[in-house]
Structure formats: C-alpha cells, structure tokens
Amino acid sequence: MIKIWSMKKNEDAAAKKKPKTSAAQIRVQKDLTELDLPSTMKTNFPDPADLLNFTLTITPDEGMYKGGAFVFSFAINTNYPHDPPKVKCTQTIYHPNVDLEGNVCLNILREDWKPVLSLNSVMVGLQYLFLEPNADDPLNKDAAQEMSRNRDAFLQNVKYSMQGRSVKGVQFDKVLVR
Amino acid sequence: MGSQFTDWQGRYYHIDQVLDKPGPRTDPAFLAGDGVKDFLRNQAKILVIGAGGLGCEILANLALTGFKDIHVIDMDTIDISNLNRQFLFRTKDVGKPKATVAAEFIMKRVPGVKVTPYFGKIQDKDDDYYLQFNLVICGLDSVEARRWMNATLVNLVDPENPESLKPLIDGGTEGFKGQARVILPTITSCYECSLDMLNKPTAFPICTIANTPRLPEHCIEWASVLEWPRVKGDKKLDTDDPEHIGWLYTAASARAKEFNIEGVTWSLTQGVVKNIIPAIASTNAIISGKSRTLETTESVDNTHPAAACCNEAFKIATSSAAYLNNYFMLIGTDGVYSYTFEHEKRDDCPVCGGESLELSISSEFTVEQLIELLVEKQDIQIKKPSLSTPTTQIYLQAPPQLEEATRPNLTKKVSELVPPEGEVTVTASTLPFNLSLRVTYT
Numbered sequence: 001m002i003k004i005w006s007m008k009k010n011e012d013a014a015a016k017k018k019p020k021t022s023a024a025q026i027r028v029q030k031d032l033t034e035l036d037l038p039s040t041m042k043t044n045f046p047d048p049a050d051l052l053n054f055t056l057t058i059t060p061d062e063g064m065y066k067g068g069a070f071v072f073s074f075a076i077n078t079n080y081p082h083d084p085p086k087v088k089c090t091q092t093i094y095h096p097n098v099d100l101e102g103n104v105c106l107n108i109l110r111e112d113w114k115p116v117l118s119l120n121s122v123m124v125g126l127q128y129l130f131l132e133p134n135a136d137d138p139l140n141k142d143a144a145q146e147m148s149r150n151r152d153a154f155l156q157n158v159k160y161s162m163q164g165r166s167v168k169g170v171q172f173d174k175v176l177v178r
Numbered sequence: 179m180g181s182q183f184t185d186w187q188g189r190y191y192h193i194d195q196v197l198d199k200p201g202p203r204t205d206p207a208f209l210a211g212d213g214v215k216d217f218l219r220n221q222a223k224i225l226v227i228g229a230g231g232l233g234c235e236i237l238a239n240l241a242l243t244g245f246k247d248i249h250v251i252d253m254d255t256i257d258i259s260n261l262n263r264q265f266l267f268r269t270k271d272v273g274k275p276k277a278t279v280a281a282e283f284i285m286k287r288v289p290g291v292k293v294t295p296y297f298g299k300i301q302d303k304d305d306d307y308y309l310q311f312n313l314v315i316c317g318l319d320s321v322e323a324r325r326w327m328n329a330t331l332v333n334l335v336d337p338e339n340p341e342s343l344k345p346l347i348d349g350g351t352e353g354f355k356g357q358a359r360v361i362l363p364t365i366t367s368c369y370e371c372s373l374d375m376l377n378k379p380t381a382f383p384i385c386t387i388a389n390t391p392r393l394p395e396h397c398i399e400w401a402s403v404l405e406w407p408r409v410k411g412d413k414k415l416d417t418d419d420p421e422h423i424g425w426l427y428t429a430a431s432a433r434a435k436e437f438n439i440e441g442v443t444w445s446l447t448q449g450v451v452k453n454i455i456p457a458i459a460s461t462n463a464i465i466s467g468k469s470r471t472l473e474t475t476e477s478v479d480n481t482h483p484a485a486a487c488c489n490e491a492f493k494i495a496t497s498s499a500a501y502l503n504n505y506f507m508l509i510g511t512d513g514v515y516s517y518t519f520e521h522e523k524r525d526d527c528p529v530c531g532g533e534s535l536e537l538s539i540s541s542e543f544t545v546e547q548l549i550e551l552l553v554e555k556q557d558i559q560i561k562k563p564s565l566s567t568p569t570t571q572i573y574l575q576a577p578p579q580l581e582e583a584t585r586p587n588l589t590k591k592v593s594e595l596v597p598p599e600g601e602v603t604v605t606a607s608t609l610p611f612n613l614s615l616r617v618t619y620t
C-alpha cells in the first residue's frame with residue numbers, strides 16, 4: 001500500500017477534522033447571511049431553525065406590478081448548490097412567466113443554474129420578472145399573447161388580477177398592499 | 179474460503195511480471211516479490227460502491243487483478259433494461275438485489291475471491307464500517323451519493339491515525355464521456371472541489387416543456403414537473419415506484435400524441451425522471467433524428483473508465499507504479515480523446531477546504547465573547563461572523579428575522595450550545611472559505 005501519510009505530514013501537520021455539517025447547510029448559511037436585498041424584497045422563515053424552507057415577498061416599487069406583494073416559497077434540498085432551489089409563487093397571479101399553479105419560468109432556476117449562483121441571484125432574477133415580464137418565454141400563454149398583442153388590455157388585466165378580480169374567467173388572488 | 183484456497187500454477191503469471199521486480203519508475207517503498215503479493219492477495223480489503231454498469235466492470239476487473247477481499251454496496255434491484263450492459267446479471271436475476279447477484283457471480287467465476295455484498299444505502303453504514311477498508315472505488319451515477327461518500331471519507335481522516343486516510347477512486351460515465359480520478363481525502367482535490375465542473379443534470383426550459391414540446395423528453399418532464407404536482411398535490415414523486423413511473427408514462431404518452439411526438443417509452447420515462455439520461459441523448463436525437471433508447475445511450479463506455487479505476491486501485495495498493503495525479507478524462511464522442519490533469523484543491527471547498535481551528539475557552543464564555551474573540555483574531559481577519567453547529571444555529575448576522583431569532587443566544591454560554599470537542603461552522607462575507615472551530619473547555 002502506498003505511504004500517503006508521509007505526504008500528509010509534510011503538507012499539513014495541523015489537525016483538520018471537519019465538522020459533520022453538510023456542504024449544503026454551510027452554503028445556505030453563507031448565502032443567507034450574505035443576502036444583499038433591496039427594500040422591495042423580504043425573506044420570512046416560518047421556522048427560524050429551518051434555513052431550507054422559507055418565503056420571499058417581493059413588493060415592486062415600479063412597473064406594472066407596483067403596489068402588489070408577491071410571495072414565493074423556497075425549498076432547498078440537501079444537494080444544494082448542485083441542484084437549484086425549488087421556487088414557486090404561492091398565489092394565483094396573472095403574469096406571462098408564472099403559470100396558474102405558481103410555476104416560474106426563470107432560466108437560472110432550471111437550465112442555466114450553476115453552483116456558483118446563489119440565493120441572492122435567484123431573488124434578484126425573480127424581482128426582475130416583475131419589472132420586465134418576458135412574453136417570448138411564456139408560461140401563461142394567454143397573458144403573454146395579450147402582452148405582445150394589446151399592451152393596454154394587458155395592463156388592465158394585470159390591474160384587475162392584482163385587485164383579486166377575475167380575468168377571462170380565471171379568479172386571481174388579491175395581492176394589492178396599498 | 180480465501181486463505182485456504184491454493185492458486186493454481188501460473189494463475190497470476192502476467193501480473194507477477196509487474197510485482198516481482200521493481201521497474202525504473204517504481205516507488206522506492208515498493209517491496210517486490212512476496213511482500214506485495216501477500217498484501218494484495220491476503221490483506222487488502224477494498225470497497226466498491228455501486229454494482230451497476232460501471233460497478234459490474236469494476237468488480238470483475240478487481241477480482242481478475244488479484245484482489246481477494248472485495249465488498250460491494252448497491253441499493254438497487256435488477257431491472258430487465260440493465261441486462262444488456264450489466265453483464266453479471268441474467269434474465270432469471272430480474273428483481274433481485276444487484277449487490278448480491280454480482281457478488282455470487284464473481285465468486286463463482288473467479289475462485290478464491292470473496293465478495294461481500296450489502297443490499298442497501300451507503301448512508302446506512304457508519305465510520306467504523308468504512309474504516310475497515312484500504313481503499314474505496316465509486317462507480318455511481320448519483321451526484322448526491324458521491325458527495326456523501328466523498329464527505330464521509332474526508333471526515334474520516336484523523337490526524338492521529340494514518341490508517342484513517344482512505345484513497346477514493348471515483349469513476350463516472352456520461353454518454354460517450356467517462357472519467358476516473360484519484361482522491362486522497364484532505365490531501366488532493368476532492369469530489370466537492372470539482373462540483374462546478376460537472377455537467378448539470380439535463381433540465382429543459384420550463385417554458386418549452388409547458389408550451390412547445392419538441393422531444394419525448396419534454397413530454398416526460400412536463401408530466402413529472404408540471405402535471406404530477408398539479409394532479410397529485412403535495413404527494414411526493416417516488417422515482418423508484420413503478421406505479422408512479424407508470425402514471426408519468428401514461429401522462430407523457432398522451433401529451434406526446436397531442437403534439438405528434440414519437441419516442442416516449444417506459445425506460446425513457448424512467449431515465450428522464452431519475453436524471454440518468456445524459457445531456458447528449460437529446461442533442462443526438464435532434465441531430466440524427468433517429469429514435470434511440472435509454473439502454474444504448476447509457477451503455478456506451480463503461481469498460482475504459484472501469485479499467486482506469488482498477489488500474490489505479492492496483493497501483494495504489496501495490497506501489498508498483500506511480501498512480502494517477504489526479505483526473506483522467508475520456509471523450510469518445512468524436513474519435514477517442516483522453517486527457518489527464520491535476521485538478522486543484524479549492525481553498526473554499528466546503529468539504530475539504532477552509533480552515534480549522536482548535537479553540538480552548540472557559541466554560542463560562544458567552545457566545546458574544548466568542549464572536550469578539552474571532553473578530554479580534556489577527557490571523558483570520560473575520561468580520562460579522564455567523565455561527566452554527568451541525569444541528570442548531572448559534573448566531574446569524576442576517577437576514578434580520580434570523581438575527582433576531584438567534585440574538586438571545588448571544589448571552590448564553592457557549593458550553594450550553596456546543597458539547598466539548600463540538601464543531602462550530604463559521605461563515606462571514608470576509609472569509610472566502612468557511613472556518614470550522616473545534617471547541618474545548620477549560
């Protein structure tokens with residue numbers, strides 16, 4: 001058997017027993033304690049002892065979704081950051097990139113996720129969706145079509161939906177805070 | 179069986195050519211002759227993780243090389259689709275544990291070799307179990323299991339005990355690509371160090387799956403990502419449950435029909451949801467326009483990476499030649515290309531990197547005092563540290579809600595929260611790596 005230990009001694013004489021804290025846990029702690037969020041975003045932990053499940057509330061201060069409070073759930077698994085966090089909108093909202101089930105179309109949540117990205121990047125990406133909805137990558141096709149065909153009607157629909165009214169037969173959740 | 183068995187004349191003739199005399203590049207510590215043969219054949223104990231495509235090859239190669247005490251762990255049972263490439267299994271074995279069948283097959287075919295199977299998860303076993311082996315070879319298709327195994331072997335290293343350092347040889351295949359690497363836990367770059375080099379599991383844009391599916395994979399993803407939660411609510415999808423796979427298969431087939439897409443099969447469904455379809459599958463399907471099955475894409479090349487793994491195990495166990503330093507990759511997509519390089523250890527690797535510090539404090543010391551001590555420590559330059567143990571948060575600087583929730587701990591004694599010799603993980607924005615403290619009390 002090769003003598004590895006002699007290499008070890010030269011290289012690192014100090015004790016180096018690592019904690020049993022999982023790599024995912026360490027990374028989540030680092031991500032969360034270094035979040036740098038604008039005042040329009042706020043996290044909430046239903047159980048502060050559980051860092052892996054929480055919500056993010058986005059309250060856009062400009063754009064067509066201004067005045068609303070949008071709540072997303074975050075679920076992080078033990079394979080983070082190899083796997084992206086699972087993010088869903090907890091309300092039924094009218095948005096080209098969010099379907100009625102709360103699924104979100106954001107590239108870095110799926111195909112473009114990389115372990116070097118962080119929770120901060122995901123949150124900033126989500127907020128961006130409210131400033132610049134993207135009709136080219138729709139998840140709610142009706143909303144996307146309306147947005148590119150008739151912008152005024154689209155804006156009206158956004159307004160109604162945020163008030164908790166129904167748009168084209170679909171009942172939306174009231175998200176207005178002001 | 180192992181020790182009583184007498185080898186027949188000339189059994190190891192070819193291997194003995196390497197072991198009987200030192201070569202120009204052998205390690206000075208190499209003991210040519212009976213010493214090394216005795217170690218390889220009567221003492222070395224080797225653990226193989228995974229008895230799938232790669233695992234079957236590894237087990238056979240190890241047994242034929244002369245390792246005689248081999249253990250194998252696998253949690254899966256044999257599926258009919260495995261038979262074409264997992265050559266230790268026969269039709270009659272379908273439904274039986276892979277580890278058990280593989281072990282019996284090897285023992286029957288290679289006399290004198292003892293293979294001990296364990297049908298279950300690597301997580302079932304504790305440190306003492308892993309300590310009994312000389313080296314570990316991983317032939318797994320799961321990133322999560324490899325991360326666990328890697329972290330466990332890094333944690334196992336005890337500076338007081340040289341025997342606690344277990345070389346890890348990791349093999350992997352993905353479509354036409356394969357790799358083999360040697361990890362000397364805490365000394366060389368570990369699996370976690372290279373995590374960002376990995377190809378991500380195939381993920382399709384959710385908007386494409388939802389609106390414009392073009393591939394059978396899109397329909398399957400639609401069924402598992404969008405349709406399952408919509409119909410089944412919070413019920414968790416179990417990718418090992420044939421009923422669940424059946425449900426997805428039916429849903430995906432219906433959708434494929436709607437969009438005139440061909441090629442949704444049971445095994446493709448299973449492959450996509452278990453994330454074992456290499457990214458290459460969809461690209462190939464687009465380019466060639468041919469239908470192909472999971473089995474053909476997954477079978478591509480287990481022989482070369484397995485041979486490389488066993489070769490390394492042999493060299494490490496016998497010191498008969500220099501071992502791989504430390505990453506070998508093989509790309510067979512377009513001709514055959516291989517490349518060997520030294521992957522560097524990362525200082526900020528959460529598993530093997532970072533700094534560790536022994537800290538002896540009074541049992542009366544409060545958390546606040548501990549934080550002050552860390553901030554004042556000149557050699558680490560830490561600002562606003564956040565602290566946790568493997569089970570609890572001690573103090574987090576942000577976000578505000580968590581700071582508030584952990585603030586009452588500031589006035590508590592560290593000894594109330596951390597047991598003697600306990601580990602504390604420290605993170606801070608000024609630290610590019612994480613710091614682990616081992617706390618003792620006076």
Ligand SMILES: [Zn+2]
Pocket residue numbers: 367368369370371372523524527528529530531
């Ligand atoms: Zn590492």
